[in-house]
Amino acid sequence: MRYVESPKNLAGSACGLAGLALTFTGVAGAYWPVVVAGLYGAGALIAPPERPAPPDFPDPSAQLEALRADFEALRGYLAEVELPPAASGRLTELTGLLAALLDPGWVAEVLAQDPEGVHTLARTVRQDVPEAVDTFVRTRWWSRLTPGQEPPERHLERQLDLLHEEAGRLASALRETEARRQETHTRYLEDRST
Structure with missing residues (x-):
């Protein structure tokens, strides 16, 4: 569940949706699964890494x-x-x-x-x-x-x-x-x- 909400998954999903849009417009052709997966992977790679929360020290x-x-x-x-x-x-x-x-x-x-x-x-x-x-x-x-x-x-x-x-x-x-x-x-x- 943590990965579903992570910035990497969100960026990959957005790029994957762009790949689906390319498929529906006919640009991806027969290789649409490779295009969607490749764009998802590229989006996940370019997303910023998840930053761990800083420790909660007492004020x-x-x-x-x-x-x-x-x-x-x-x-x-x-x-x-x-x-x-x-x-x-x-x-x-x-x-x-x-x-x-x-x-x-x-x-x-x-x-x-x-x-x-x-x-x-x-x-x-x-x-x-x-x-x-x-x-x-x-x-x-x-x-x-x-x-x-x-x-x-x-x-x-x-x-x-x-x-x-x-x-x-x-x-x-x-x-x-x-x-x-x-x-x-x-x-x-x-x-x-x-």
Whole structure:
């Protein structure tokens, strides 16, 4: 059934019908079956190949919905982990910024237009924060067995600072995008009034 509706069959059928028209006008003569089949074959060969449908990837808003669900799972994990006060404060700042970026509304709409920003946010939520916290918990246990090493809290605090800076750069880029949009609209209105 798929071939019946294909462009090759439709083009071949149209050419085959032209062959039948030639037969009825007397041009094809006794060789009309060869002419009709040949024209059908020629039409099927010159028809464009069937193009496969592109994959149906989720749109950015659906990606953000999945990311919001993953962020809630991350928050549940972080609530169960015991962290030192300085790292806990930095983590609270970071999760607050991530929550603001993922909050449904106009920020999410702007973020959805920036695939690199969505990727950065997804990497932070799904990989970087859980890895930093889990590595700290594991290293803290080992540091109790071998005192005198650099405390794992310093590494965790530095990692959280770096992640906060990255999320801050993303928020700044989104703000700049909106500022450029506003400036562009102002110029448009100025140009329109002249």
